[in-house]
Amino acid sequence: MPTVTWGVIQGKKEKLVNRVKVCDHLKTLGVITDELETIELPSTLEVISERLEFLHKLGLTIDDVNEYPLMLGCSVRKNLIPVLAYLEKIGISRSKLGEFVKNYPQVLHASVVVELAPVVKFLRGLDVEKQDLGYVLMKYPELLGFKLEGTMSTSVAYLVSIGVSPRDIGPMVTQYPYLLGMRVGTMIKPLVDYLISIGLPKKIVARMLEKRAYVIGYSLEETVKPNVECLISFGVRREMLPLVIAQYPQILGLPVKAKMSTQQYFFSLKLKVDPEGFARVVEKMPQVVSLKQNVIMKPVEFLLGRGFRVEDVARMVVRCPQILCSRVELMKNGYYFYKTEMGRPMKELVEYPEYFTYGLESRIKPRYQKLQGKGIRSSLNWFLNCSDQRFEERLEGNFIDVDSEGPVFEMGGKLDMPGGVGGEVVSDEDDDESDDDEVLYRRTLTL
Numbered sequence: 001m002p003t004v005t006w007g008v009i010q011g012k013k014e015k016l017v018n019r020v021k022v023c024d025h026l027k028t029l030g031v032i033t034d035e036l037e038t039i040e041l042p043s044t045l046e047v048i049s050e051r052l053e054f055l056h057k058l059g060l061t062i063d064d065v066n067e068y069p070l071m072l073g074c075s076v077r078k079n080l081i082p083v084l085a086y087l088e089k090i091g092i093s094r095s096k097l098g099e100f101v102k103n104y105p106q107v108l109h110a111s112v113v114v115e116l117a118p119v120v121k122f123l124r125g126l127d128v129e130k131q132d133l134g135y136v137l138m139k140y141p142e143l144l145g146f147k148l149e150g151t152m153s154t155s156v157a158y159l160v161s162i163g164v165s166p167r168d169i170g171p172m173v174t175q176y177p178y179l180l181g182m183r184v185g186t187m188i189k190p191l192v193d194y195l196i197s198i199g200l201p202k203k204i205v206a207r208m209l210e211k212r213a214y215v216i217g218y219s220l221e222e223t224v225k226p227n228v229e230c231l232i233s234f235g236v237r238r239e240m241l242p243l244v245i246a247q248y249p250q251i252l253g254l255p256v257k258a259k260m261s262t263q264q265y266f267f268s269l270k271l272k273v274d275p276e277g278f279a280r281v282v283e284k285m286p287q288v289v290s291l292k293q294n295v296i297m298k299p300v301e302f303l304l305g306r307g308f309r310v311e312d313v314a315r316m317v318v319r320c321p322q323i324l325c326s327r328v329e330l331m332k333n334g335y336y337f338y339k340t341e342m343g344r345p346m347k348e349l350v351e352y353p354e355y356f357t358y359g360l361e362s363r364i365k366p367r368y369q370k371l372q373g374k375g376i377r378s379s380l381n382w383f384l385n386c387s388d389q390r391f392e393e394r395l396e397g398n399f400i401d402v403d404s405e406g407p408v409f410e411m412g413g414k415l416d417m418p419g420g421v422g423g424e425v426v427s428d429e430d431d432d433e434s435d436d437d438e439v440l441y442r443r444t445l446t447l
Contacts, residue, residue, distance in 0.1 A: 022048050030062045032069060039073040051076055058084075059098025068105035079108055086112045090120055091134025104141035119144050126156065127170030140177040152180040155188060162192055163206030176213035191220045198228060199242035208249050218253040227256040234260045235279030248286035259289040266293055267317075271300060272310050277318040285321040295324070299356075302328050306335060308346065316353035323356045334360050342368060344380075352380040367391060 022041050023033045025048065042048045054076050055065065065071065074080055084097055087107070092100055101108065110116050120133060123143070128136055137143060146152050159179075160166055173180060182188055195205050209215060218224050228241060231251075236244060245252060260282075267273040270293075273281065281288055288296075303313045316323060323331075334356055338344060349355055358364050367383050374395055383391060 021045065025049075026072070030066075031072070032066045035069045036072065039070060041073065048072065051080075054080060055101075058101060060102060064102050064105075067102075071101075071105050071108050074108045082112055083108055083110060083116070086116055087137075090137070091131065092138060093134070096134075096138060100138060100141055104144065107141065107144055110144065116144055118148055119146065122148050122152065123173065126173055127167060128173050129170065132174045136174055136177045140181070143177060143180060146181065151183060154184050155180055155182055158184045158188060159206075159209065163203045164210055165206075168210040172210060172213040176217065179213060179216050182216060187220075188216055191216065191218070191224065194220055194224065195245070198245075199239070200245060201242075204242070204246055208246060212249045215249045215252060224252045227252055227254065230256045230260065231282070234264065234282070235276055236282055237279075240283040244283060244286045251286050251289065254290065256289065263289055263291075266296075270297065271317055272314045273317060277314065280318050281321040285324075288321055288324065291324060298328050299323055299326050299331060302331055306346075308350070312346075312350045316350055320353040320357065323353050326356050330360070331356050334358075334364060337365065341365075348380055352384075355380050355384065358384055370395060 022045060023036065025045055026033050026036075029052070042051070051072055051074070052065075055071065084101075087097060087100060088094055107116075123133060123136065124130065143152075156169055159169065159172075164172070179188070192202075192205055196202055200208075231241065231244065232238060264275060264278045267278045267281070268275070300313055300317070303316070304310065308316070335349075337360055338349065338355070355364070363384065370391075371378065371383055376395070382394070386394070
């Protein structure tokens with residue numbers, strides 16, 4: 001509470017007279033004094049003027065004071081200076097102190113030792129970097145008013161309990177400090193439970209939150225659930241929802257209906273991709289809902305300019321929507337090498353458009369040259385869609401194994417590898433050594 005600083009014991013009548021003088025003075029300056037009736041004010045105009053001048057130098061206006069007039073009850077020497085000095089010490093620059101006080105004026109009443117320092121110590125204990133403290137508190141200054149044993153501790157404990165790594169809590173708080181003020185029972189847990197209920201494994205949810213902590217702030221009833229239902233209404237299959245969300249968590253918080261409607265119409269009009277095909281595109285690359293249409297058209301126009309039919313381009317986009325994000329310059333280089341060096345028909349590119357997503361110098365050219373040296377002719381999929389180790393094994397083998405599809409994500413989080421992938425089978429014993437959810441995460445997500 002504000003401290004009496006004038007030190008002279010006055011009679012009740014004299015105090016009342018001086019208070020009236022102070023309030024009248026404040027009113028002439030435009031200060032609304034209604035809320036000041038419950039606090040003790042300085043007995044002299046000099047002291048109250050000193051406080052107003054200090055706040056003015058800090059960057060606060062009379063309007064700011066009226067937003068929280070109780071700040072006039074704070075002593076310059078016993079409240080304002082110690083608190084502001086401490087805020088500057090922990091990383092809030094002097095030029096931003098005024099903004100900080102405007103956003104959270106209650107801090108001026110706080111005790112540095114009893115209230116502020118313990119919160120800062122708590123944040124450092126969560127591995128929030130010292131140089132990030134100012135950023136975190138500027139973003140969410142109300143943290144300085146929280147009790148350590150309350151919401152902050154329970155939210156952190158719950159996140160760790162679902163699999164969030166303790167060492168990632170600090171970066172999460174730095175990215176989205178509001179999570180420390182969110183109640184577990186009414187906000188965080190219902191969202192996590194819902195994501196798990198639609199097929200996302202708990203460990204994947206944990207990894208997703210580690211990288212995209214702001215997802216915690218999406219409203220479950222107002223945003224997340226309506227967006228999921230919207231995806232289904234546009235043809236996205238329920239069993240593919242976990243993969244869609246894991247690839248692009250932001251889709252839970254976007255205006256999905258508007259974006260999907262716009263993009264679906266655009267794909268139908270310009271790319272001749274029907275609604276079902278568009279749904280398959282979203283399943284494979286959900287980021288397409290936010291992709292600008294002029295960006296989409298650049299690779300499409302390149303393909304059309306090389307003689308591909310509109311129907312073929314549509315097939316290529318549905319099979320591999322990632323080509324829509326490819327740089328045209330790189331596509332040109334890859335196409336030139338394909339036509340001049342490899343001399344293959346365009347039909348193969350229609351069947352395997354993923355060719356344009358591989359690096360020419362890093363993968364296509366060196367592998368093709370090795371194939372030529374061995375006298376092997378294979379499909380594009382066979383020599384491009386594998387790791388360097390698998391490619392070398394194929395070159396050294398006396399057989400050519402069949403083309404393989406990529407990993408398949410299924411409800412519940414299992415990762416099923418097709419039978420033709422090198423004869424590898426994930427057995428029950430393997431589950432003990434390597435968690436399926438972790439394998440799933442590493443192989444199917446690029447967060």
